Amino acid sequence: MVEPERHPFLEGLSKHRGAPPTVVVIFGASGDLTARKLIPAIYNLSYDNLLPAEFHLVGYGRKPIPDEEFRSMAAKAIKDFSRRELDSDIWGRVAANTTYVSGGYDEKAGFDRLASHIRAIEGRVGSEVQSLFYISTPPSVFESIIANLGSSGLGGRYLGQTHHSKVIIEKPFGMDLDSARLLNGTLGSVFEEGQVYRIDHYLGKETVQDLLVQRFANAIFEPLWNRNYIDSVQITVAEDQGVGTRAGYYEQSGCLRDMIQNHTTQLLALTAMEPPGSFEAEALRDEKVKVLKAIEPVALGPDGDVARAQYAAGMLAGKSVPGYLDEQGIARDSATETFAAIRLSINNWRWHGVPFYLRSGKRLPRRVSEIAVQFKRPPGTIFPSKDGFNLAPNTLSFQIQPDEGLGMVLNAKIPGLETRTQPVKMSFRYATTFGSNTPEAYERLVLDAMIGDGTLFIRGDEAETSWGLYTPVLQFWKSEGRRGMEAYAAGSWGPAAADRLLAARGHAWRQP
Numbered sequence: 001m002v003e004p005e006r007h008p009f010l011e012g013l014s015k016h017r018g019a020p021p022t023v024v025v026i027f028g029a030s031g032d033l034t035a036r037k038l039i040p041a042i043y044n045l046s047y048d049n050l051l052p053a054e055f056h057l058v059g060y061g062r063k064p065i066p067d068e069e070f071r072s073m074a075a076k077a078i079k080d081f082s083r084r085e086l087d088s089d090i091w092g093r094v095a096a097n098t099t100y101v102s103g104g105y106d107e108k109a110g111f112d113r114l115a116s117h118i119r120a121i122e123g124r125v126g127s128e129v130q131s132l133f134y135i136s137t138p139p140s141v142f143e144s145i146i147a148n149l150g151s152s153g154l155g156g157r158y159l160g161q162t163h164h165s166k167v168i169i170e171k172p173f174g175m176d177l178d179s180a181r182l183l184n185g186t187l188g189s190v191f192e193e194g195q196v197y198r199i200d201h202y203l204g205k206e207t208v209q210d211l212l213v214q215r216f217a218n219a220i221f222e223p224l225w226n227r228n229y230i231d232s233v234q235i236t237v238a239e240d241q242g243v244g245t246r247a248g249y250y251e252q253s254g255c256l257r258d259m260i261q262n263h264t265t266q267l268l269a270l271t272a273m274e275p276p277g278s279f280e281a282e283a284l285r286d287e288k289v290k291v292l293k294a295i296e297p298v299a300l301g302p303d304g305d306v307a308r309a310q311y312a313a314g315m316l317a318g319k320s321v322p323g324y325l326d327e328q329g330i331a332r333d334s335a336t337e338t339f340a341a342i343r344l345s346i347n348n349w350r351w352h353g354v355p356f357y358l359r360s361g362k363r364l365p366r367r368v369s370e371i372a373v374q375f376k377r378p379p380g381t382i383f384p385s386k387d388g389f390n391l392a393p394n395t396l397s398f399q400i401q402p403d404e405g406l407g408m409v410l411n412a413k414i415p416g417l418e419t420r421t422q423p424v425k426m427s428f429r430y431a432t433t434f435g436s437n438t439p440e441a442y443e444r445l446v447l448d449a450m451i452g453d454g455t456l457f458i459r460g461d462e463a464e465t466s467w468g469l470y471t472p473v474l475q476f477w478k479s480e481g482r483r484g485m486e487a488y489a490a491g492s493w494g495p496a497a498a499d500r501l502l503a504a505r506g507h508a509w510r511q512p
């Protein structure tokens with residue numbers, strides 16, 4: 001058996017953040033997310049000794065799968081997708097308590113079987129065990145799973161005053177404001193808000209949490225973090241992949257729903273929120289909701305605040321790739337955007353007049369997520385403006401992924417007998433400072449939900465506030481059909497419309 005690695009991120013975790021005895025039930029356990037993220041996350045938590053001594057894993061799905069086969073599927077998922085190799089002793093500890101229950105998501109009898117299965121586990125353990133239900137199915141069955149968790153009594157289990165059941169719900173949380181409200185209503189009829197953990201896996205990323213540490217553990221930033229010193233903020237979530245095999249899902253979703261409404265807006269909220277009174281879930285989420293509520297309604301139409309486009313054929317990494325409309329499973333007249341850019345204004349004292357530019361897209365030159373805070377230029381300069389003089393605005397950039405880190409662009413004197421300047425970059429890289437074996441977002445999130453810490457999850461009102469902002473845009477685009485839809489070559493940084501959005505305020509996108 002391998003010794004658990006000592007890793008600075010994990011120091012002290014096992015001592016201070018113990019989860020109670022838990023049974024994790026995954027709905028949709030034969031699916032892609034379970035194999036790629038959830039099983040590897042559970043394995044790595046076991047590797048780091050962060051699972052409770054009494055830990056049970058139950059898969060649930062429509063297809064009958066014998067326990068042994070589910071364990072083999074899980075072992076294969078670890079081999080294929082875990083950041084650490086499969087160690088048979090470590091996996092064996094989890095596998096010994098891994099079982100499968102088959103049943104429909106709308107079949108009450110299936111949930112009754114699940115309830116008996118959990119009671120049988122508790123019988124063997126000799127006490128009650130908290131249940132964490134992870135809904136990892138397509139959203140079409142979210143509602144029936146929640147309703148059946150209610151009708152089978154699984155959703156409302158208590159031990160004394162403490163909730164004994166929790167639910168993690170995957171994205172997308174609704175398709176617009178109405179459907180998000182409906183889903184919140186269904187959740188609210190079975191669970192209390194404190195039992196509900198809405199996933200945005202971006203919040204589980206180390207670099208996203210580091211953004212809070214940088215902002216609130218370093219005194220130098222706060223005095224500058226406002227409209228007096230900051231000129232604009234750019235948030236980019238770029239993918240190099242095309243739609244791939246997910247055409248069915250993507251045609252219903254599009255970039256605004258898939259990336260902007262959740263991940264990109266979460267990055268904005270963490271960048272722009274006021275300092276919370278504590279690092280408690282409610283304190284942090286209150287501040288996020290407050291800043292989202294301060295965002296002004298988005299202007300639509302020509303010269304409005306939004307741009308959308310679809311990728312056309314182009315070259316990426318030396319290969320030619322087809323345009324969106326030529327991808328398999330995509331309608332020739334599809335009006336689904338693969339790129340969206342948006343200009344947001346926050347109407348509060350800190351941010352009045354500072355544009356926040358958000359963009360995301362598929363088939364961009366590389367996969368990168370970044371927040372770039374651009375500071376105002378110095379008021380005048382003592383340095384002569386002549387050839388070789390190149391005064392750049394200071395920019396603080398948080399690289400969320402890949403090559404996680406933080407960079408600051410400063411102006412420096414080029415060595416020599418003349419005074420010539422050049423922008424230089426000071427940077428901190430996670431991999432060089434802390435080593436590269438960083439925990440995956442899902443490890444942190446599954447552990448937090450087991451412990452009962454909702455800080456890195458989305459609260460119901462937060463999901464609705466975010467949808468409230470973007471639903472008018474979705475409705476407008478729907479009414480426009482393909483009118484105003486631009487194209488951008490695959491492998492480029494997006495359409496001309498996105499450049500115009502910034503140029504209107506004297507800005508330009510930076511190359512992340």
Ligand SMILES: NC(=O)c1ccc[n+]([C@@H]2O[C@H](COP(=O)([O-])OP(=O)(O)OC[C@H]3O[C@@H](n4cnc5c(N)ncnc54)[C@H](OP(=O)(O)O)[C@@H]3O)[C@@H](O)[C@H]2O)c1
Pocket residue numbers: 027028029030031032033034036060061062063105135136137138139140141170171172
């Ligand atoms: N995959 C990812 O990388 C990823 C990333 C972020 C978020 N998510 C979210 O995570 C959830 C699960 O994603 P996934 O990629 O794992 O989904 P998936 O593989 O398409 O489906 C998961 C499981 O749900 C059941 N299922 C599939 N289609 C169904 C349908 N139409 N009606 C009822 N059950 C159905 C199947 O299990 P049985 O046939 O055994 O019942 C399937 O194995 C989704 O909400 C997705 O948006 C996924």
